[in-house]
Amino acid sequence: METAVLDRLHTEEFLVNMGPQHPATHGVLRLILKMDGEQVISVTPDIGFLHRNFEKICENRTYPQIMPYTDRLDYVAAMTNNWAYARTVEALMKVEVPKRAEYLRVIFGELQRIASHLVFWGCMGGDTGAVSPFLYGLRERERILDLFEMTCGARLTVNYYRIGGVSKDLPAGFHEKAKAFVKYFKPKLKEYAELLSGNVIFQKRMKGIGNLSQNAALALAVSGPVLRGSGIRWDLRKDEPYSVYPELQFEVPVGERGDAWDRYLVRFKEMEQSLQIVEQALDQIPPGDLLAKIPKVLRPPKGEVYVRTECPRGELGFYLVSDGSTKPYRIKCRSSCFVHVSALPEMLDHKGHLIADAVVTLGSIDIVLGEVDR
Amino acid sequence: MTKEDILARLKNQFAGTFEVQDIPPGTETTVKLSPGKAREIAEYLRDDSYLRFEVPLCASGVDYPPENKIEVVYHLFSLAHRHYITLKYYANRANPVVPSMTPVWAGFNWHEREIFDLLGVKFEGHPDLRRILLPEDWLAVYPLRKDFAYETYVPMPPK
Amino acid sequence: MIANLVGRIYAFLLGLLIRWGLPRPVFDFGAMIVAGFVVAIFIALVVLYLIWMERKVSAHIQQRFGPMWTGWHGWLQTIADAVKLLMKEDLTPTNVDKAVFLTAPFVVFVPSIMAYLVIPFSATWIVRDLNIGILYIFAITTLVVIAILMGGWSSNNKYSLLGGMRTAAQIISYEVPLVLSILGVVMLSGTLSMNGIVQAQGKWPWQWYWLPQILGFLIYVTAATAEVNRTPFDLPEGESELVAGFNTEYSGMKFAMFFLAEFANMFLVAAIATTLFLGGWQPFTGLLGFICFMIKSMAVVWLLMVFRWTYPRLRVDQLMDFGWKILVPLSFVNLFATSLIMVLRK
Numbered sequence: 001m002e003t004a005v006l007d008r009l010h011t012e013e014f015l016v017n018m019g020p021q022h023p024a025t026h027g028v029l030r031l032i033l034k035m036d037g038e039q040v041i042s043v044t045p046d047i048g049f050l051h052r053n054f055e056k057i058c059e060n061r062t063y064p065q066i067m068p069y070t071d072r073l074d075y076v077a078a079m080t081n082n083w084a085y086a087r088t089v090e091a092l093m094k095v096e097v098p099k100r101a102e103y104l105r106v107i108f109g110e111l112q113r114i115a116s117h118l119v120f121w122g123c124m125g126g127d128t129g130a131v132s133p134f135l136y137g138l139r140e141r142e143r144i145l146d147l148f149e150m151t152c153g154a155r156l157t158v159n160y161y162r163i164g165g166v167s168k169d170l171p172a173g174f175h176e177k178a179k180a181f182v183k184y185f186k187p188k189l190k191e192y193a194e195l196l197s198g199n200v201i202f203q204k205r206m207k208g209i210g211n212l213s214q215n216a217a218l219a220l221a222v223s224g225p226v227l228r229g230s231g232i233r234w235d236l237r238k239d240e241p242y243s244v245y246p247e248l249q250f251e252v253p254v255g256e257r258g259d260a261w262d263r264y265l266v267r268f269k270e271m272e273q274s275l276q277i278v279e280q281a282l283d284q285i286p287p288g289d290l291l292a293k294i295p296k297v298l299r300p301p302k303g304e305v306y307v308r309t310e311c312p313r314g315e316l317g318f319y320l321v322s323d324g325s326t327k328p329y330r331i332k333c334r335s336s337c338f339v340h341v342s343a344l345p346e347m348l349d350h351k352g353h354l355i356a357d358a359v360v361t362l363g364s365i366d367i368v369l370g371e372v373d374r
Numbered sequence: 375m376t377k378e379d380i381l382a383r384l385k386n387q388f389a390g391t392f393e394v395q396d397i398p399p400g401t402e403t404t405v406k407l408s409p410g411k412a413r414e415i416a417e418y419l420r421d422d423s424y425l426r427f428e429v430p431l432c433a434s435g436v437d438y439p440p441e442n443k444i445e446v447v448y449h450l451f452s453l454a455h456r457h458y459i460t461l462k463y464y465a466n467r468a469n470p471v472v473p474s475m476t477p478v479w480a481g482f483n484w485h486e487r488e489i490f491d492l493l494g495v496k497f498e499g500h501p502d503l504r505r506i507l508l509p510e511d512w513l514a515v516y517p518l519r520k521d522f523a524y525e526t527y528v529p530m531p532p533k
Numbered sequence: 534m535i536a537n538l539v540g541r542i543y544a545f546l547l548g549l550l551i552r553w554g555l556p557r558p559v560f561d562f563g564a565m566i567v568a569g570f571v572v573a574i575f576i577a578l579v580v581l582y583l584i585w586m587e588r589k590v591s592a593h594i595q596q597r598f599g600p601m602w603t604g605w606h607g608w609l610q611t612i613a614d615a616v617k618l619l620m621k622e623d624l625t626p627t628n629v630d631k632a633v634f635l636t637a638p639f640v641v642f643v644p645s646i647m648a649y650l651v652i653p654f655s656a657t658w659i660v661r662d663l664n665i666g667i668l669y670i671f672a673i674t675t676l677v678v679i680a681i682l683m684g685g686w687s688s689n690n691k692y693s694l695l696g697g698m699r700t701a702a703q704i705i706s707y708e709v710p711l712v713l714s715i716l717g718v719v720m721l722s723g724t725l726s727m728n729g730i731v732q733a734q735g736k737w738p739w740q741w742y743w744l745p746q747i748l749g750f751l752i753y754v755t756a757a758t759a760e761v762n763r764t765p766f767d768l769p770e771g772e773s774e775l776v777a778g779f780n781t782e783y784s785g786m787k788f789a790m791f792f793l794a795e796f797a798n799m800f801l802v803a804a805i806a807t808t809l810f811l812g813g814w815q816p817f818t819g820l821l822g823f824i825c826f827m828i829k830s831m832a833v834v835w836l837l838m839v840f841r842w843t844y845p846r847l848r849v850d851q852l853m854d855f856g857w858k859i860l861v862p863l864s865f866v867n868l869f870a871t872s873l874i875m876v877l878r879k
Contacts, residue, residue, distance in 0.1 A: 038849075048507040053492075056517050094399060129764055129846030135595035195843075201765050202845045218453060221430050221481040234453060303398035306432065306449050306460070319434050319449065332434035334449075342484040356768070356848045373507060 013041060016355075020049050026123065026362070027369030029341070033358060040358050042349045045341045050373040058331045063089055063163060063298045066331070071157035073333060074371040076119055077312045079112035079148075082161035084309035087242065088318035089163045090292075091307045092300045100288035101165035102244045107178075107281045108148070108160060110274040114185075115144040116312035117267045117274075120366045124264055125196050127363035128205045133196050140188060143181050150174055163298060165291035175282060182279050189272055197268060206261035210347040210361030213258060220343045223336050224314030225266045226365055230258030236310035247284065250277050260364035267366070299326055313337055313366055337371040375424065375457050377403045383424060388415050395462065404460045409473075412463060413499075416478040419450065419459065426454040430479035435489040437519045442467045444495055444519075448475055448482065465495055474500035492518040568660045572649045580796045583834060584611045587796075590838045621785040626689065629782065633687035638783070638790035641680035645797040647673045652804045653728045655814045655822035666727035667719065670805060671712050674760070677798065678704050684791070688782040696781070699849060700762060706856045707759040707766075713864035714752035717871040718742050718809045731813030741812035748867040750810045752860055754836070757802035759856065761795060764841040768849050803833035 018031040028049035034041045054073065058066045070085045071078040083105055090097065097105075122137030145155040150171050152160040160167055196202055212222070217230040227234055235252040237245045253269035255262025302324040308317040314336020321330040347361050375383075380403055381394055391411040395404040407415055419427045427450040436445045448461040465472050474497035475482045486497045487506040494516040497503055505512070515522060543564070550560055585600070585608050592599025600607025625634065648670045650660040663669050678701045685697015719725060721742060722733035734741045743750045759766040783791060807813055807829040814822030847855065 048505075048509070051507040053517055056522070091401070092399060125845065129767070130842075130844055132591075132595050132842050135597070139596055196845075199845065201847055204851055205845060205848060218428050219430075219480045221451075221479075232453070239456070301398060304404075304447075304460075305399065305401060306458075308431075317432055317449075319432060319447065321436055330434070330436045332432065334432035334434075338484065339481065342481075354848060354850070356846075 018358075026367055027372075029362075029367070029369055029372070031344075031358070031362070033355065035355075038354050040348055040351075040353050040355060043345055043358060045344055047338075047341060047369075047372050050369045052374065054333060054374040055331055058328055060327065062326045063300070063328065066328070067162065068157065068159045071159055072370055073335065073374060074311065074313060074316070074337070074368045075156060076368050077112050077116040078156060078158045079108045079160060080309065080311040081316060082159065083109055084307070084311060084316040085318055086161045086163050087309055088305060088307040088320050089298070089300060092303055092305045092320055092322055093163075093294070093298070095164050095292050095294055097165050097243075097292055098289040099244070099286050101290050101292075103281050103285040104166045104170070104290070105161060106243055106245065106248070107278055107285070108151075108158075108166075110277045110281070111144050111147060111178075113274045113312045114271050114278075115141045117271045118144075120267055120312075121192065121196070121264075121271075123366075124363050125202075127359050128202055130196065130199075130202070133192070136192065136195075140185060143184070147174065147178055147181065150177065162291060164294045165289065167290070169290055178278065178282055182275055182282075185275060189268075189275070193268065197265065203261065205356070205360055206264055206364070207259060208257075209260045209353065209357045210364060211257060211259045211351070212343065212347050216343070216346050217258065220346060221339055222314065222343050223339070224310065224312070225263055225270065226314060226336075226340055226343070228253065229255035229263035229266045231256055231262075236308060236315055240308075242309070244281075248277050248280050250274075260360050263364045263366075297326060299324060308334075311336065313368065313371065314340065316371075333374050335371040335374060337365075337367040337369075338374075340365045341367055341372050375455055380425065380457065380459060381405075383422070384415070384419075387418055391415065402458065402460050404462060406462045406464065412473050413475075413478065416461070416475055419461075420478055424455070425452065425459075427452045427459055428479075429453055430475070430481035430485075431458075433475070433482050433485035433489060435493040435495055435518065437467070437493060439467065439520050444470045444493060446472050446489060446495060450479075470495040471498060472496070473498050474503075476500050492516060494519070569646065569650075572660060573646055576646065576649060576797050576800075579800050580793050581611045583796045583800060584614075584793075586831075586834070587838055590835065591842045594839065594842045615789065618786055618789045623785040623787065626782050628689045630687040630689065633683050634782075635787075637680050637683035637687060638787045638794075640683060641677060641791060641794040642797065643680075644673045644676040645794060645801055648801055649804075651727050652801075653731055653808060653813055654826055655820070656728075656818040658814075658823055659728055662726055662728045664724070664726045664729075667715065667725050667730065667805075667809070670727075671708070674798070674801070675705075675708060677794075680794075684783065690782055693781045699768070703762070703766065703768075703849075703852060703856075704760055706853060707756045707860070710752055710856065710860035710864045711756035711760060713861065713868060714749040714756060715809055717746045717749045717867050720871055720875060721745065727808055727813075731808055731815060734812045734815060736816035738812070741810065741815070743810040746810065746867070746871070748863065748870075750806075752864050752867065753806060753810065754833070756856075756860060757806065758837055758840060759852070761798045761802055761837075763799065763837055765844040765847050766852055767841075768846050768852060799834060799837060800830065803830045803837065806830075806833045 013034055013036050016033045016035050018033060020028040020030045030046035030049070032044040032046060034043075054069055057069060061069070067082060067085065070081040073081045118137040118141045122134035125131065125133030148158055148160075149155050151174065152158050152168050212226065212230050214230050214232055217227050217232060222230075223234075231254060233252060233254045236242070238252055250273045253266045253273070255266050300322045302322055304319070304321045306317060306319045308315045316336060317334035319330075319332040319334065320328055323329040344362065344365070348358055353361070384392065384405065388411055391408055392415060393406040393408070395406055397404050419425050429451040431449040431451050433449075434447045436447060438445065443464045444467055446463045446465060450459050450461065452458075463472050470493070472495055474486055476486055476497070477499055483500070483502070484506060486500055487503060489495050490497060490503055491505045491508050494514070508517075547560060551557065588607070588610065589599045600610035603609040603613050625631070651663050651666045651669060653659040653662070681697050681700050681704070685693045685700070688694070718730060722730045724730060724733065807826060811829045811833075814826040817825050
C-alpha cells in the first residue's frame with residue numbers, strides 16, 4: 001500500500017540558489033544546489049564575483065610593483081602570498097636570500113598560518129552554530145596582527161616581503177612580545193580543543209561529512225590541509241623544503257578518512273606545529289642582512305619557472321614567463337582555493353547530505369574568494 | 375627520475391611526436407606536444423608506472439601575437455616519484471583549438487574553462503566548456519590576450 | 534503584606550460595586566481581566582529584562598561589552614529596539630493568506646499568557662491555583678505549534694512552510710520526554726496543582742525535587758531547550774541555512790512579536806523548572822518568596838542562554854534521533870525507577 005501511495009506522490013528535484021550574498025559562503029560565492037526534498041543531489045559552484053584579473057594587471061607592472069597585489073589574493077593570509085611570489089622571482093633570477101631574511105620569512109609565514117587557521121576555526125564554529133568561538137579566534141588573531149603592525153605597519157595587506165628578502169627588520173620589543181604570545185597561546189589551544197573539538201555535537205556535525213577519497217584528492221590536485229585530511233602526507237615544507245625549514249623541527253598532521261572532521265583537525269594541529277616553529281625560529285635567528293644584493297631595476301633573465309609554496313589554504317603556485325624586461329610577460333597564479341571549490345561537487349554529490357552538511361563541507365575546505373577568483 | 379630519464383622513456387614510446395624545449399633557467403622538463411599524439415602521450419604519462427604523473431597541477435595559456443600562437447602550458451606532478459613535467463601545446467591564434475586534457479586528468483577541468491574564458495581557446499573533448507570567471511553577458515573579447523584594449527571595450531547596453 | 538493590600542483593595546471594590554448594583558459575575562469577570570492585564574504587563578517587563586540579559590550574557594561570553602550607551606549599561610536598549618521596530622516599514626507580501634498571516638504573531642502569545650496564570654510566584658501570589666495545574670500548562674503550551682504552523686503556512690513560501698513544519702515536528706517530538714520527565718515529580722508530590730508541588734518540597738535545597746529526580750531534571754532542561762527552539766536545537770530558525778524558518782516573511786513589529794514570544798516561553802519553562810524541581814518560592818513567603826522565585830528562574834534562564842552561546846547546533850535528523858531514541862527511553866527509566874523506589878519505601 002505504501003508503494004502505491006509513493007507512486008502517486010509526484011516528487012520533483014528543485015534548484016536552490018545559495019546566492020552570492022549569504023552568511024555561510026565565506027564571501028561572494030554562488031552555489032546552485034539541486035535538491036530532492038531535504039537532500040542535496042548535486043552542487044554547482046558559480047565563481048567570478050571577485051574576479052579582478054590579477055594576471056593581466058601584473059603584465060603592466062614591474063616586478064616589485066606586483067608585491068602589494070599579491071596581498072590581495074588570499075587576503076586572510078597575505079604574508080604567505082608575498083612569500084610565494086618572491087620565491088618565484090628569486091627562482092628565475094637565481095637569487096640567494098640571506099639567512100636572517102629567511103628566518104624572518106619563516107617567522108612571519110608561520111604566524112600568518114596561525115592567524116589564518118584561527119579565522120578558519122572561528123568560522124567553522126559559526127557554520128555549525130556556535131558563534132562564540134569566532135570571537136575567541138579573532139581575539140587571539142588580534143595579538144598576531146599586533147605583531148605584524150609592529151613590524152611592517154599593516155595588519156591585513158602587509159606587503160612585507162621583497163624580492164630577495166624582507167623589507168623591515170624586527171623592531172625593539174618584538175622578541176618579548178612574540179615570546180609572550182607563544183606562552184599565552186599554548187594553553188589557549190588546549191582550551192579551544194576542549195571547547196569545540198571536544199564537543200560531541202560538533203563532532204557529530206563534522207564526522208562523515210564531505211568525504212574526499214585519496215584517489216579523487218590526487219586526481220583533482222587538491223593540496224594543503226584538504227589533501228592531508230584525506231590521508232596523503234604531503235607538505236611542501238617537509239617534502240620539497242625551501243627557506244630554512246630543514247633546520248626546524250615540526251610534524252605534519254595527517255587525517256584518515258578525508259571528511260570535514262579530519263580537515264578541521266589537521267588545521268587545528270597545524271596551529272600547534274606552527275607555534276613550535278615560531279618558537280624555534282625566534283631562538284635561532286641570526287643577525288645579518290635583510291635583502292640580497294640585487295639591482296635596483298629588476299630585469300630577470302628570459303625564461304619560465306613554476307614555483308609552489310605551502311600557504312595556509314594549500315599550495316599557491318606561480319607560473320612566471322619572463323621576456324627579459326622589467327615587467328613579467330605572463331604570470332599565472334595557481335591558487336589552491338580555485339581547485340578546492342572545483343572539488344566541492346566531488347565531496348557533496350549523491351551522498352545524501354543535507355543543506356546543513358553542504359554548509360559544513362564548504363566551511364571545512366576553508367576558501368577565501370580572493371584566491372578563488374583572483 | 376631525472377629529466378634525462380623521463381625524456382628517454384618518453385622517446386622510447388613516442389619518438390618523433392614531441393619536441394623537447396630547453397627553456398632557461400633549465401629547472402623544468404618541457405615537452406611540446408604535436409597535434410596528433412597529444413592525448414596518447416598524456417595518457418602514457420599518467421599511466422606508466424615509472425612516470426605516474428597523476429597530479430594535474432596547473433594549466434595556463436600564454437599569448438604570443440608576434441609568433442601568431444597561443445601556448446597552452448600544462449604542469450604535471452607525480453606524487454609517487456616526486457618529479458615534474460611541463461607539456462606545451464601551441465594553438466593557432468586566429469582559431470585556437472586544443473585537444474582537452476580533462477578526460478585524462480579531471481583536475482584540468484576548471485583550468486581549461488578559465489583559459490577558454492580569458493583567452494578564447496576552445497578545448498575539444500572538454501565535458502563542460504563554458505564561462506567561469508567573467509560575467510555571462512561579457513562580449514567576445516579576451517582580457518588575457520595581448521591585444522585587449524581597455525578603451526575599446528564596450529559593455530552591453532542595459533536592457 | 535502585599536497580598537494583604539491586594540486583598541483589601543479587592544474587598545473594598547467588591548463592596549463598593551455591589552452596593553452600586555453591579556452583578557457579581559460581571560465583577561468576577563472584571564477582576565479576571567485585571568488579573569490578566571497584570572500578568573501581561575509582568576510578562577512584558579520580564580521579556581524586556583530578558584532581552585537585555587541575553588545581549589549582556591552573550592557579550593560577556595564573547596569577551597565584549599554588549600549595549601553600554603542606552604541607559605546604565607544599556608538597559609534601555611530593548612526599548613530603543615522596540616521603538617525602531619515600530620517605526621520600520623511593515624511589509625506584507627502580496628500572496629499571503631492575510632487573515633492567518635496577520636493573526637499568527639498574536640496567537641503565539643496566547644498560550645504563554647494562559648500558562649502564566651497558574652505559575653506560583655509566591656505562596657499566595659498565584660492568579661488561579663488550579664488543581665490540575667501542571668496538566669493544564671502542558672496542554673496549553675502545545676498550542677504554540679498552531680501559531681508556528683499558521684506563520685509558516687500563510688507566508689506562501691515553500692521554505693517558510695518547510696521551516697514551520699520542521700519546528701512543529703520538533704516541538705511535538707520533544708513534548709513526550711518533557712511530560713514524561715515531570716511525572717516523577719507528580720508522583721513524589723502526589724498532586725498536579727502547582728502550589729501543591731511547591732509546598733510538597735521542603736524548605737531546604739536538598740529537599741527540593743532536583744536531587745531525588747536528578748535524571749528527570751536533566752531531561753526536563755534538555756527537552757525544554759528544544760521546546761523553546763534554543764540552541765543546540767534551534768535549527769529551524771537559526772541555521773546559517775537558506776531561510777529563517779517560519780518567520781522569514783515577517784518584518785517589523787510582527788517579527789518582534791515572534792521574537793518576544795520566544796523569550797516569554799523561555800521564562801515560562803524556566804518558571805516551571807523552578808516550581809517543579811527547585812522548590813519554587815521556598816523557603817520564604819510573601820515578597821521575599823517572590824524574589825527567591827525570580828532569582829531561581831533567572832538562574833535557569835541564564836543556563837539556557839549559556840547553552841546558546843556555547844554549543845553548536847544539531848542537524849535536524851540528529852535532533853529527532855536524540856529526542857526519540859535517547860530522551861524518551863531515559864524518561865521511562867526515570868519513571869520506573871521512581872515508582873519502584875516509592876513502592877519499596879512503602
